[in-house]
Amino acid sequence: xxxxxxxxxxxxxxxxxxxxxxxxxxxxxxxxxxxxxxxxxxxxxxxxxxxxxxxxxxxxxxxxxxxxxxxxxxxxxxxxxxxxxxxxxxxxxxxxxxxxxxxxxxxxxxxxxxxxxxxxxxxxxxxxxxxxxxxxxxxxxxxxxxxxxxxxxxxxxxxxxxxxxxxxxxxxxxxxxxxxxxxxxxxxxxxxxxxxxxxxxxxxxxxxxxxxxxxxxxxxxxxxxxxxxxxxxxxxxxxxxxxxxxxxxxxxxxxxxxxxxxxxxxxxxxxxxxxxxxxxxxxxxxxxxxxxxxxxxxxxxxx
Numbered sequence: 088x089x090x091x092x093x094x095x096x097x098x099x100x101x102x103x104x105x106x107x108x109x110x111x112x113x114x115x116x117x118x119x120x121x122x123x124x125x126x127x128x129x130x131x132x133x134x135x136x137x138x139x140x141x142x143x144x145x146x147x148x149x150x151x152x153x154x155x156x157x158x159x160x161x162x163x164x165x166x167x168x169x170x171x172x173x174x175x176x177x178x179x180x181x182x183x184x185x186x187x188x189x190x191x192x193x194x195x196x197x198x199x200x201x202x203x204x205x206x207x208x209x210x211x212x213x214x215x216x217x218x219x220x221x222x223x224x225x226x227x228x229x230x231x232x233x234x235x236x237x238x239x240x241x242x243x244x245x246x247x248x249x250x251x252x253x254x255x256x257x258x259x260x261x262x263x264x265x266x267x268x269x270x271x272x273x274x275x276x277x278x279x280x281x282x283x284x285x286x287x288x289x290x291x292x293x294x295x296x297x298x299x300x301x302x303x304x305x306x307x308x309x310x311x312x313x314x315x316x317x318x319x320x321x322x323x324x325x326x327x328x329x330x331x332x333x334x335x336x337x338x339x340x341x342x343x344x345x346x347x348x349x350x351x352x353x354x355x356x357x358x359x360x361x362x363x364x365x366x367x368x369x370x371x372x373x374x375x376x377x378x379x380x381x382x383x384x385x386x387x388x389x390x
Contacts, residue, residue, distance in 0.1 A: 089354070089357040089358065089360070089361055089390040090361055091357055091360045091361060091365055091366065091367065091368050091390070092121075092122025092123060092174070092366060092367045092368070093121050093122055093123075093367075093368060093369075093383065093386065093387055093390065094116075094121060094122055094123030094124060094125055094174070094176065094367055094368065094369035094370075095112065095116055095121060095124060095125070095369060095370050095371075095372070095379060095383060096124070096125045096126070096127070096178070096369060096370065096371040096372065097109050097112050097113060097124050097125065097126055097162065097166070098112055098376060099126050099127070099156060099157040099159070099162055100127075100129065100152040100153070100155060100156040100157070101151065101152035101154075101155060101373075102151075102152075102155065104155060104156075104157055106165065108376055109157070109162060109165065109166065110165075110166070110169050111376050111377075112124065112376050112379070112380065113166040113169060113170055113173070114169055114170060115376070115377075115380040116173055116380065116383070117170045117171070117172055117173040119380060119383065119384040119387060120387055121173065121383060121387065122173065122174055122367060123173060123174035123175070123176050123206065123367055123369060124166060124173055124174075124175060124176070125176040125177065125178045125208075125330075125369050125371070126157070126159035126162050126163055126176070126177055126178070126180075127156070127159060127177070127178055127179065127180075127371070128156070128158075128159050128177065128179065128180045128181045128184075128210075129153050129156040129217075130181075130184065130214075130217045130220055130221065131153070131154075131216060131217060131220060132149050132150075132151070132153035132154040133149055133214070133216045136148050136149075137149050137214060137215075137216070140213055141213035141214070152373075159177045159180050160177070160180070160193050160194070160197055163175040163177070163197055163201070163205070164196075164197050164200060164201075167197065167200055167201035167202075167204065168200075172204075173204070174204050174205075174206055174367075175197070175201055175204050175205050175206065176205070176206035176207075176208055176275075176328070176367075176369070177206070177207060177208045177209070178208040178275075178277065178295055178328065178330050178369060178371075179208040179209055179210035179275075179277035179295060180207070180208060180209055180210065181209075181210050181211070181212035181217070182209045182210065182211070182232065182235050182236070182239075183211055183212055183218075183221070183223050183227050183228065183231065183232060183235060184212060184217065184218075184221040184223060186255075187235045187236075187238035187239045187242065187255055187257075188238070188242055188257060188262065190239060191238070191239035191242035191243060191262075192242065192262065192263075192264075194207055194239070194266070194271075194272065195242070195243060195263075195264050195265060195266045195271070195272075196264060198266040198267050198268075198271075198272045199264050199266065199267060202267065203266070203267030203268055203272070205266075205272040205273075206272065206273050206275060206326075206328070206367070207271075207272045207273065207274050207275065208274075208275040208276075208277055208295045208328065209236065209274060209275070209276055209277065210276070210277040210278070210295075211228045211229075211232045211278075211283075212228070227254065229282075229283075229286075230253070230254075231253075231254045232286075233286050233290055234252045234253060234254050234255055235254070235255065236274065236276070236290055236292065237250070237252065237290070238250045238252065238255045238257060239271070240270070240271055240274075241257060242257070242262050243265060243266050243270060243271035244270065244271075246260075246261040246262065246263075247259045247260060247261060248260050248261070248262045273293055273326055274292040274293060275292065275293040275294060275295040275326065275328050276290070276292045276293070276294060276295065277295040277296075277297075278294070278295075278296075279296065279297070279307065281310060284307055284310055284311050284314070285310065285311075285314045287311065288310075288311045288312070288313075288314035288315035288318060288320070288325075289314060289315070289318040291315065291318070291320040291325065292325065293325050293326035293327060293328065293366075294307075294308070294311050294325065294326075294327045294328070295327075295328045295330065296308075296327070296328070296329055296330065297329075297330045297331075297332055298329050298330070298331055298344075298345050298346060299344075299345075300344075300345065301345055301359060304329065304345075304363070305363065308327055308363055308365075311325075311327070312325075323364070326366040326367070327363070327364070327365045327366060328365070328366060328367040328368070328369065329346070329360060329365050329367070329368045329369075330368075330369050330370075330371060331344075331345070331346045331347065331368065331369065331370045331371070332371050333346070333347035333370070333372070334347055334370065334372045334374055335347070335348070335349070335350060335353055335370060335372075335379075335382045335383060335386055336348055336349055336382070337349065337378075337382065339351070339352055340352065345359075346360075346368065346370075350382060350385040350386040350389055351389060353386055353390075354386060354389035354390045357390050370383075
């Protein structure tokens with residue numbers, strides 16, 4: 088039996104996103120015994136072609152679904168009220184578009200309202216139009232993102248809170264509510280570039296990765312854990328989450344990416360995640376909600 092918790096993305100984007108479908112998937116996922124449900128962040132859909140994933144990515148028209156994306160934290164607050172056990176994750180929330188005090192309080196509030204069920208996946212963002220709309224320079228990425236996380240961790244720590252950095256400053260204050268877990272909820276940094284992976288490791292956060300191939304996944308996790316240990320952190324205490332941008336399908340696939348294909352094929356792949364000590368895996372998919380739940384129930388029974 089696999090030790091990896093199985094999760095799915097909520098239908099929060101595109102024309103068919105609605106409170107009804109979000110509740111249907113969240114409640115159904117809890118009913119069939121899945122471990123987590125996930126949201127993602129998108130501020131807007133540019134009307135011009137963009138480099139997907141940032142500079143160097145393929146230039147294309149942005150997906151139509153980017154035009155309507157439910158806010159991740161408000162969505163998970165709604166889901167928290169309709170469920171009781173399932174973990175609630177963001178994969179990922181673009182932290183730099185919000186002030187760290189504001190975002191830390193929003194995250195802590197959701198964590199409290201959900202009874203500590205939050206998995207806070209955070210990213211830097213990559214779309215220049217979103218940075219422009221948020222009034223944040225692209226140069227804030229990198230060191231600024233690391234400082235943003237440190238400022239939020241200060242907010243989640245004991246009062247009085249105080250933070251002095253290059254980009255952010257918090258005057259000595261009392262700031263609440265505090266998250267359920269001392270020190271804050273599990274933070275997962277979404278990244279893939281080696282420098283960003285090493286930065287997350289030095290910060291002592293968890294890691295959120297999109298899987299493209301097994302060798303890249305193994306190398307990235309090894310780099311992350313080696314750097315974390317060198318920085319004085321216990322790698323075993325830092326969770327790793329793997330995101331699959333693909334589908335669990337009804338029938339087997341002859342050619343397939345990792346963790347895609349029939350429930351039987353995917354169940355076989357989960358052993359590789361066990362060997363890597365990955366804690367959670369989630370699927371982002373556009374399959375119709377009822378069909379997704381049926382296939383995930385089959386997979387859970389096998390796994």
